[in-house]
Ligand SMILES: Cc1cc2nc3c(=O)[nH]c(=O)nc-3n(C[C@H](O)[C@H](O)[C@H](O)COP(=O)(O)OP(=O)(O)OC[C@H]3O[C@@H](n4cnc5c(N)ncnc54)[C@H](O)[C@@H]3O)c2cc1C
């Protein structure tokens with residue numbers, strides 16, 4: 546850290562040029578809410594910090610016909626309070642309200658949260674449930690990847706050292722689509738012991754479930770989908786009985802690991818309970 | 834070690850300083866400017882003792898590199914009283930016995946100021962939520978909430994006591 550250098554980038558091109566030149570010696574700094582403590586504890590020792598926080602092109606919330614596009618530098622607090630988000634994807638405003646404290650939400654960014662890849666992060670399970678896509682840019686071009694494929698291991702993602710996460714694209718909820726995020730933590734400001742992002746789409750005529758995603762965070766190295774539990778619900782009318790069965794399946798298919806917030810045994814219990822709660826709330830019929 | 838130029842405004846005074854890339858805003862406030870009213874608790878973002886306002890927003894100064902504050906306006910607890918008169922929040926904390934050891938107080942007051950600037954009439958729950966990133970190890974939380982609740986808007990957008 547002693548000879549760490551610092552560059553304040555003004556544009557995306559400047560960021561990608563720097564990344565190309567310095568490779569994995571460089572580290573991007575967005576809000577600093579996760580990186581600064583790592584620097585302080587010498588857990589990260591980059592030779593160069595590329596401060597992207599003033600790159601205006603990475604700060605936006607835009608609605609297109611079928612999606613909301615969110616710039617990677619959009620802060621947690623902006624997502625929590627933005628009228629477009631509240632109207633179209635209230636799950637995100639709800640999720641942000643439960644994330645850390647207001648001071649951290651004021652500076653922490655959506656992109657920084659994803660790239661930090663804390664297995665207990667709240668953003669990832671919510672975005673996975675929504676089927677969000679990430680746009681990664683490097684000096685040689687751009688690529689798109691689903692949030693589901695982005696996480697590789699504890700604090701590890703598929704992003705290359707020469708890439709910057711630029712944009713998050715989220716499909717708007719279809720009519721009768723409903724998405725929620727629920728979290729359990731010791732106190733409001735603590736990281737999740739478990740977090741569940743849920744998306745459910747029911748058929749207008751039959752009330753059966755056409756599409757479902759159950760995404761669970763804080764139970765392993767990366768957020769995962771409870772696919773066996775989804776299979777219980779898909780194609781059926783959601784009832785107390787199917788919900789109970791889905792909870793049991795999720796409990797069987799996920800092997801949680803212990804962390805500072807809770808033991809594996811405890812998390813195992815929570816998986817069943819929280820999958821059930823999530824399904825109950827998400828299928829209760831309120832639009833969005 | 835490479836030094837970087839840093840210009841920022843603290844409590845209305847413009848400063849030009851030289852810092853290392855790894856220094857935090859907290860280091861600048863406490864060590865360069867000797868404004869030790871901003872406290873250090875956890876140095877990792879959990880306790881809120883180091884809270885200051887940056888362009889009016891509550892932030893934790895241990896989580897911000899000094900160079901991220903380039904060109905920003907910082908308000909610390911030392912800048913809150915005007916011409917020797919305490920800010921209504923400061924008076925309210927004194928009158929409601931919301932201070933025990935006082936270590937959390939600067940952070941509590943500045944976070945509360947950000948809240949009142951945003952939402953002049955917060956409910957008790959609004960106050961609890963907004964202050965949830967500020968710990969009081971003397972656990973005088975109810976008095977703190979009483980103090981913030983007692984401050985209500987006056988004419989002209991300023992605050993005074995109820
Ligand atoms: C006390 C505390 C409590 C917290 N509680 C929670 C919580 O409850 N839930 C939760 O989800 N999170 C929590 N967090 C984490 C925090 O919300 C986020 O991780 C943080 O907002 C990260 O965003 P940032 O912009 O500050 O990223 P930074 O700290 O600047 O960067 C984080 C990492 O991402 C990389 N990076 C940042 N932006 C980009 C980009 N655009 N492209 C490529 N790489 C990039 C950086 O190089 C770095 O490795 C907490 C943090 C603290 C300190």
Ligand code: FES
Nearest residue numbers: 874875876881895
């Ligand atoms: S010292 Fe900054 S939050 Fe505790």
Ligand code: FES
Nearest residue numbers: 933937969970971
């Ligand atoms: S008064 Fe002692 S920590 Fe709050």
